[in-house]
Amino acid sequence: MLREYDAYPDQALEASAQIETSVEEGFLSDYVPLDHSTVLMLGILELLHAEHAQGRVAVSLAVICKRLGVRMSTLQRLMTALSEQALVEVSMQKERLVASLTQGGEEVSLALQAA
Known part of the structure; x- marks a missing residue:
């Protein structure tokens, strides 16, 4: 396969340019599913936003685990990623x-709800 690209370098560059154009236009982003971790992180943000709207500023990690049905170790890994951001x-x-x-x-949560 690499030899094919070596034999036809112009075609390889054209194909690469077409892929980049598709990504820039958002074509691929419409069809790429979210991975499980991303879905869970969005769920965490939504849960915390809902709790905040009801007057609870802080939610225990144990409660979040129970509501999302994840292990504490998984939640802590996701919280680390969200904290870093x-x-x-x-x-x-x-x-x-x-x-x-x-x-x-809070701003991200509001933007997600508006979308």
Whole structure:
């Protein structure tokens, strides 16, 4: 296969340019499904937003695990990713881990609901 590209370098460049154009136009993004971790992270943001709307600023990680049906280790990995993006803040309250949305996380949650 590599030899085919070597034999026809102009065609390989054209094919590459066509793929890049498709990605830029959003063609591929319309058909690429979200992976499971991304769906869970969006679920976390939605859950925290709903809790915040009801007056609960912080939600324990145990409650989030139960509602989303995930293991604590999985949730902690996802929380780390969300924290690194400054969307969620995890802290300790009364000897338990709790999560709350940051201002950026709140903005993302609102944007997702509007979409």
